[in-house]
Amino acid sequence: MRALVDGRFSWDSAGEVTGLGREGLVRCREELLAHHLLQPTSADDGPLLPVNPELAAARLAEPLEQTIRSYRTAVDNTRERLLQLMPAYLGRSVSGPVSGGLEIVTDPAEVQLMIDQYVSKCSRDLMTMQPGGKRDPATLQRSLPNDYAMAQRGVRVRMIYQHTTRTQLSMRSYVNAMAEAGAEVRTADQLAERMFIVDREVAFIPKRAQPDQPPGAVVVREPVLVSFLCALFDQFWITSQPFHAEGPGYQNVSDDLKRSLLELLAQGLKDEVVARRLGMSVRTCRRHIASLMQELGAESRFEAGVRAAQLGLLRRDGVEE
Template sequence: MDTAADITGLSNDELARYRDELLRCRLLQPSAKDEQTLLPVNPEIAAARLAEPLEETIRSYREAVDSTRETLLKLMPAYLGRTMYGPVNGGVETVSDPAEVQHLVNQASEKCCKEMLSVQPGGFRDPVALEASLPKELEALERGVRFRVLYQHPTRAQLSLRSHVAAIVKAGAQVRTADQLAERMFIFDREVAFIPKRSSTDQAPGAVVVREPVLIAFLCALFDQFWVSAVPFITDGPGYQNVSDDLRLAILGLLSQGLKDEVVARRLGMSVRTCRRHIASLMQELGAESRFEAGVKAAQLGLLSKELHE
């Protein structure tokens, strides 16, 4: 202690206080050979040790919530006075309750035995939702279900999604990204599909459950059209820089339509800030004074026709 006091210029009381704080933070630990000797601990390991009890508590609460939700959702058929997954007249059913929608999707996923198709527009994906869906997706893949997923290009930069994609691709799934996608969609065994109920972005969430064969065939054809033009999601690649040309062409095409930055960003599944950074770079390269002029110049240079014909 005296040596440390000489080196640091601190008093013994101050050193003892700092030592106790470091021990409390798990940044110091006794040596295995001599308990009187304290050794430094990697801060990452210390953080993991401190967080472990909290994470265990969070897990237990999450399991309790899931168990409660699962138990109560079993009462939904009785509440609605019908069989939740039974036939529906006309092959189209509108479901407004998000919890019921999720329950129906879960049921369809569990029953699926041949093919699952998923369209996930937008940018950032909720890591908690990804973690919750992973076991179900892996279970379906183990049953031999063919699983194809479409995301938008900006999702390639999200580490938690890259990890999720790596896990399901390793199990046999196919994942691609596109510059633009239609609304969110799930199709199971080409027999039942879920599409958003809303007709505008500010409308309450819900879903339309489709079982009509002609509509299902149309939705599958729409999926295949997006799939053909999409790019494989390479999880060990450099984020979405390798698809930046597609993004830039898509931005130019939308600018030529006179759309606002917010609309362009929403269609491409990226933040407005990121979108404006791309736009500023494109305007500088094209020597354009406005966003619309950038789109016009791109058309004059044949960049937009290149996008259409590739």
């Protein structure tokens, strides 16, 4: 800061401000030179002049950026060479032959890699449907820069989550940022399986070998099937509610959530199943159930379902389901 005031580096001024001795001042000067925040004049014995930090950062980062560019070029060249083998690969999948524009990938890591690659190249339209409750904050933070950039470059991004994500602070922060970039985010009480559709040309849907195992994926490229999945997404989109991150957690959806809870209870489903359908923990689900029973003055879940039906609480848009 003293060099900025004086317009040059001065041993006396620096010593007066910092209180350092000659050895300490030498270390400071060398540190400033190493970070390009001081530069010599054209004269060999001229003074050291302060440098704009933005220019210093550019000079300091240039070697690293050159290295990054060289690695990026190498990656692109490698990808281009390997993608030349795609016609042969599509004749087989990880789990066997492929037919009808379907590819089965069993390794979750490979699934995520494929999704990331397709999403990074998305140019027109991205639709995602992600059931479940709380999202991993680290994953949201990691994916935000690429998702934000994609929305800003003009891709129409539409995302559907479940109502229960509205109370998560990291999710609300993510949604707020994505909305600023032009993305549209909605929530619904219940969703089908996880789904990604890229440019209405390729879709990813889960494939589970066992209920408790991480899912692989079925990669769908057949146009008729992709069109069907787009129509399915649109149906969920129409009935879902806009997610406005600046509002209270369950704004505009509390009645929808209560009604869904009552409908599932009326079906006689167990708490674990109800919680999974609504994307919440079993403990939270039971708390909502207890609150509803108290609100309805019911002593049993069956009685709560009967009273809800009598009061017309299981109706949507005036039509009883």
